[in-house]
């Protein structure tokens with residue numbers, strides 16, 4: 001399995017600086033997720049690792065060796081594209097066999113490997129079809145298969161699930177996680193979806209404007225976000241941000257996750273607006289001194305618009321951020 | 332109302348388009364002097380296949396046919412190879428002066444090839460390629476190239492770049508990407524471009540008439556014209572030859588139009 005190291009990667013397109021000094025260590029066998037809003041440079045970073053883009057400066061090491069002078073095909077990696085990019089003139093079988101043929105493997109060996117992967121992904125009945133005869137979900141599986149069949153030590157994913165509908169997405173998420181356990185390959189996975197990020201990644205790197213804001217486990221990021229941006233990006237529903245004056249900390253913003261409020265205690269008075277019944281819990285919309293907040297309640301509240309809601313902010317779960325820089329302030 | 336009106340228009344235009352073909356066919360079946368006969372019938376008394384028989388037995392037609400096939404095929408193959416590779420590199424690699432290059436290619440199209448006849452002929456004479464297929468090949472391919480390169484480039488510009496990137500990651504070098512992925516999905520564009528080159532070469536008269544002097548080297552259009560040169564034009568032979576000359580073009584267009592419609596890239600990228 002491959003380790004990947006990015007050292008001070010910068011990438012400019014003309015005058016536009018897309019990656020600004022990215023350093024990143026991916027351990028051998030790790031599942032690392034790169035997450036961030038659209039346009040923050042995730043794909044560019046991934047394509048730089050693949051060798052499809054040259055960094056303006058910095059170095060990329062795979063297994064400790066610089067690969068800057070290697071072509072993509074010499075880097076022993078596979079990639080799944082957002083658009084799938086299946087070869088339209090080839091059948092599914094030929095799509096999967098494409099890379100193996102280039103390696104000059106024997107026909108019997110190629111066939112065995114294709115069938116093994118087709119079995120794992122349950123696409124055996126599709127082997128004779130062409131990409132245009134497949135549904136979106138099926139194409140997605142074939143694209144996965146094409147990446148797996150070469151048994152590379154590193155697999156890169158660029159938003160592979162973003163073109164699928166929600167239920168299929170959940171199913172494929174599970175599938176990819178299973179394939180990671182099965183192959184043990186190092187995987188780097190780009191997404192803008194925080195649910196994919198937190199469920200899939202051993203660690204998550206959060207990108208914002210061409211910089212990495214935080215790399216840590218999902219839990220670490222959830223509990224100790226280093227910035228207001230990270231705090232707002234991870235966790236659903238999104239964290240509430242209130243003026244620090246509320247707790248006597250001027251110049252700051254405090255963040256409270258909707259699930260961290262304690263209801264019917266404490267000295268903060270909020271105005272109840274409405275609630276959304278979500279089965280296992282209710283999402284309560286309220287305002288504190290005109291600032292809107294969302295509160296997760298385990299039960300439906302017997303309140304109507306305008307009623308007063310008593311809330312406590314548990315001290316150990318407050319996140320404090322500098323109002324200007326957005327950086328975390330230690331409590 | 333609207334439907335029947337458009338039907339009438341269509342029928343009129345069809346007659347307009349088909350009439351010359353019909354007429355040539357009819358003449359080709361008649362004797363030489365039958366040109367003046369006014370009749371709508373395709374086949375009437377005295378009609379026969381004699382003209383076709385004569386063409387193959389006592390004229391140079393079979394040799395001209397071979398010449399035309401050779402020249403047209405060679406032009407098509409060389410032209411496709413050159414235009415596809417040139418267009419691909421213009422489409423994929425950003426180089427300085429690229430815009431200029433594309434404009435320059437287009438600019439050459441502003442001069443009709445006949446205008447260049449004299450300079451071409453002088454060039455070929457200096458290269459000792461006059462009265463030689465090689466000379467014809469050079470002129471045909473070079474005059475058709477600008478259009479073909481533009482055509483192929485605009486096709487390559489529409490191919491998703493992920494397709495090629497997937498192949499690069501899968502183990503291809505640049506050249507393998509081109510011939511294992513780009514060319515196979517470019518069927519429709521290659522067909523159109525190839526057809527264009529084949530038919531230009533197949534039908535071209537003016538240049539061939541100047542370059543080729545030896546009747547044994549004539550291509551079909553020049554050969555056909557030579558029927559007219561003799562004292563009395565042999566219209567029957569001329570018509571029969573004209574029919575035979577059009578057949579391959581008609582067949583090519585019919586077969587290949589299917590390839591054009593199938594739209595090969597569908598389904599590569601999400602859809």
Ligand SMILES: Nc1ncnc2c1ncn2[C@@H]1O[C@H](COP(=O)(O)OP(=O)(O)O)[C@@H](O)[C@H]1O
Nearest residue numbers: 013016018036037038039040041042043044045
């Ligand atoms: N080839 C390119 N030329 C110019 N700008 C580019 C190119 N590729 C990406 N960019 C720009 O770089 C920024 C980051 O792009 P990308 O890495 O695709 O973002 P993400 O994948 O995070 O949505 C975008 O603003 C995009 O417009």
Ligand SMILES: [Mg+2]
Nearest residue numbers: 042043044159
């Ligand atoms: Mg992207």
